[in-house]
Amino acid sequence: MIDVRLLRTDPAGVRAALARRGKPELLEQLDHASSLDARLLKITGERDDLRRQVNELSKIVGQSRKAGDMTAAEVAMTESRDLGETERVLAAEHDELSEALRQVMLRIPNLPSPDAPDGAGEDDNPLVKGPVNLPNSFPDHQRVPHWESATALGILDNERATKISGAMFTMQRGLGATMARALCQLALDNNADAFEEIRPPQMVTTATLTATGQLPKFADDAFAIERDDLWAIPTAEVPLTSLYANEILDEAQLPARLMAHTSCFRREAGSAGRDTRGMLRTHEFDKVEILAVATPEQAADLLTEMTARAERTIASLGLPYRIIEICTGDMGQSHYRSFDIEVYAPGCDKWLEVSSVSWFSDYQARRADIRFRRPDKKGTEIAHTLNGSALAVPRVWAAIIENNRQADGSIRIPDVLLPYMRGATVIPAT
RNA sequence: GGAACGAUGGCAGAGCGGCCAAAUGCAUCCGCCUUGAAAGCGGAAGGGUUCACGCCCCGGGGGUUCAAAUCCCUCUCGUUCCGCCA
Numbered sequence: 001m002i003d004v005r006l007l008r009t010d011p012a013g014v015r016a017a018l019a020r021r022g023k024p025e026l027l028e029q030l031d032h033a034s035s036l037d038a039r040l041l042k043i044t045g046e047r048d049d050l051r052r053q054v055n056e057l058s059k060i061v062g063q064s065r066k067a068g069d070m071t072a073a074e075v076a077m078t079e080s081r082d083l084g085e086t087e088r089v090l091a092a093e094h095d096e097l098s099e100a101l102r103q104v105m106l107r108i109p110n111l112p113s114p115d116a117p118d119g120a121g122e123d124d125n126p127l128v129k130g131p132v133n134l135p136n137s138f139p140d141h142q143r144v145p146h147w148e149s150a151t152a153l154g155i156l157d158n159e160r161a162t163k164i165s166g167a168m169f170t171m172q173r174g175l176g177a178t179m180a181r182a183l184c185q186l187a188l189d190n191n192a193d194a195f196e197e198i199r200p201p202q203m204v205t206t207a208t209l210t211a212t213g214q215l216p217k218f219a220d221d222a223f224a225i226e227r228d229d230l231w232a233i234p235t236a237e238v239p240l241t242s243l244y245a246n247e248i249l250d251e252a253q254l255p256a257r258l259m260a261h262t263s264c265f266r267r268e269a270g271s272a273g274r275d276t277r278g279m280l281r282t283h284e285f286d287k288v289e290i291l292a293v294a295t296p297e298q299a300a301d302l303l304t305e306m307t308a309r310a311e312r313t314i315a316s317l318g319l320p321y322r323i324i325e326i327c328t329g330d331m332g333q334s335h336y337r338s339f340d341i342e343v344y345a346p347g348c349d350k351w352l353e354v355s356s357v358s359w360f361s362d363y364q365a366r367r368a369d370i371r372f373r374r375p376d377k378k379g380t381e382i383a384h385t386l387n388g389s390a391l392a393v394p395r396v397w398a399a400i401i402e403n404n405r406q407a408d409g410s411i412r413i414p415d416v417l418l419p420y421m422r423g424a425t426v427i428p429a430t
Numbered sequence: 431g432g433a434a435c436g437a438u439g440g441c442a443g444a445g446c447g448g449c450c451a452a453a454u455g456c457a458u459c460c461g462c463c464u465u466g467a468a469a470g471c472g473g474a475a476g477g478g479u480u481c482a483c484g485c486c487c488c489g490g491g492g493g494u495u496c497a498a499a500u501c502c503c504u505c506u507c508g509u510u511c512c513g514c515c516a
Contacts, residue, residue: 041480048485055485058497062448073496080496248477371477380477 001105001366004037017111020328022120029108036101043097047090054083106210107217109333110363116337119327128339130322132315138346141409145347146401147278149409150176153430158278168268168276168283170394175427179400179413180286180393182420184261187288187391190313195259195290200239202262203230208242211368213334220269223283232265236289237387244293245368248380254372255294255302259390261286279394280352286394291387293370296362299384303359306388307339310355313391317414319399320344322351336361343395347402352395357388 007014011034018026057080064073117126150156155176161169172180188197209215209231214222223232233239240258249256264287275281290309292302307323314321326338341355362382365371371380404412409429413421 044479044485048480049483051486052484054496058448061496065448077496084496 001363002108002111003362003366004033004101004105007034008037014111018109020112020116020118021109021331022329026108029104033101033104033108036097036104040094040097040101043090043094047087047094050083050087050090054080054087057083103216106367109331110336110361112328112331112335113337113359113361116331117325117327118329120329121327122330124327125324125330125340126327128323128325129311131344132321133318134320134322134344139407141407142346142402142405143349144402144405145278146345146398149347149405149411150278150398150401153409153411153427155179155427156278165283168281170279170282170285172397175413175421175424176397178421178424179417179427180397182417183391183393183396184286184288185420186316186416187313188259188261190316191259191288191290191309191390195257198236198240198243198258198260200236200243200260200262202233202239202265204233204238204242205230208245209233209238211245212238212241212364213367214238217333221267223265223267233262234266235264235287235389236260236262237291240289240291240387241293241364241370241385242368244370244383247370249293249370249372249383251295251372251374254383255292255298257290257292259288259290261288264392278348279398280348280350282394285392287392288390289387290390292385293365294384294386295372295381296384299359299361299386302386303337303339303357306386307341307357310341310357310388310390314341314343314354314396316416317396317400319396319403321354326356332358334358334360334363336363343399345395345399345402347405348398352399354392354395354399355389358386360385360387 002014007030011030015027015030018030057076060076061073061080064070064076117124119125147156147158151158153176155172155174157171157173158169161171164171203225206215206229209222214234222234225231239262240260243258244256263284265284266282268281268283279285290306292298292306294302311321311323321341321343324340324342326332326335326340331338335358338356338358340353341357342351343354344350345352362384364385365383370383370385372383373380400414401411404414406412406426406429411427413425413427418425
């Protein structure tokens with residue numbers, strides 16, 4: 001959520017920042033929020049004034065009783081009763097207004113960073129680095145899509161996954177399953193020097209899913225377990241961000257660095273038919289996420305560091321990759337600044353997004369109410385949050401299958417994964 | 431799933447419906463004392479909102495009342511016992 005007070009004090013600035021996202025309807029929402037806020041302020045003042053009068057009268061009642069002046073007490077009570085009725089009406093109006101304002105504010109996206117590049121859509125995302133490790137050409141045996149080669153090798157069995165769970169579920173077998181797990185181990189081990197490993201719940205409440213920004217706007221993208229009012233997490237970002245929800249941290253605790261390997265569940269509503277082959281887009285996949293809760297001053301460096309960490313793991317696997325920055329027109333709604341790492345998969349001839357590292361400024365933390373206290377200052381401040389995929393399994397797995405395919409059809413296992421592969425160095429051709 | 435009890439400041443823990451933003455202890459911070467420390471003594475210290483006055487916050491929500499931390503309802507969470515169970 002953006003700060004209502006900012007909207008109050010600098011409406012032009014907020015408009016200008018939001019306009020960079022290129023969605024005119026957002027400006028109407030801003031106007032709506034402003035007018036609700038103005039009415040809310042007025043009503044709140046009137047209500048509080050009435051409450052003050054009621055409180056004063058109540059004191060008079062008590063004092064008069066004590067003094068034995070029952071008439072005075074009676075007079076004050078009657079007056080207070082009348083005021084109370086008006087107060088009730090105003091209070092109800094206040095509650096309605098403030099809920100309406102909240103609903104509007106929850107749907108207004110974050111203001112992009114001044115440093116974020118302008119652009120209308122994904123075609124405008126600037127290349128920041130690379131391509132790295134990209135050969136001039138690929139031999140024919142690497143031009144085989146992973147869903148063909150992996151299925152032939154018996155390490156991918158999507159047909160049976162579909163039998164069990166329906167379309168867009170996948171299943172790895174044998175060394176394919178081992179390699180999927182190895183990738184998670186690698187990503188965890190690569191970041192264990194600075195991030196605390198968490199095994200969070202993978203089902204969360206509605207309140208938790210609202211804090212990170214998935215609700216109310218993107219309810220259709222998440223799996224719901226309605227009977228118990230729970231949601232399957234679309235990313236570990238959700239439980240990790242809420243880990244410190246409704247808490248006030250000491251500045252010394254920041255940055256708090258957390259990482260988790262979890263399953264991620266996505267309905268992928270609206271993406272039917274797009275990238276649905278093989279492991280490119282699935283309802284359930286594994287990912288290692290790294291996340292930081294920080295002070296505003298720490299955040300920029302953390303964004304750089306976390307992007308570098310994600311890059312390092314991809315680079316160590318020997319895959320061809322590039323880094324792009326996300327422009328204002330393509331940014332996620334909670335994002336302030338964002339970088340993607342893409343890996344080239346020669347078999348399907350695509351650059352695959354395998355990691356996204358983002359800075360959310362105080363947008364998520366305000367929703368989740370994560371604050372911190374500076375030792376030298378009174379009061380509290382909203383924290384900043386950042387997160388990124390240290391490694392998302394399916395597309396990296398697919399890229400390894402395609403890039404590392406040998407002339408004989410076997411798959412060479414990247415050296416950095418060997419410690420986790422129970423002695424295997426290749427996935428043998430059948 | 432059934433039953434009983436509980437939820438108050440960083441922690442522990444008081445709190446006859448008004449004198450309670452809330453005792454007391456511990457912890458924290460600042461002074462005094464001391465060569466230094468401990469002890470002792472004195473003092474400070476919650477959050478939100480507001481330019482301010484003020485208003486709100488004793489797990490969440492609702493109700494009763496002139497007035498609610500205190501009474502009633504409800505939800506959530508916790509503890510213990512029973513049942514079931516990886």
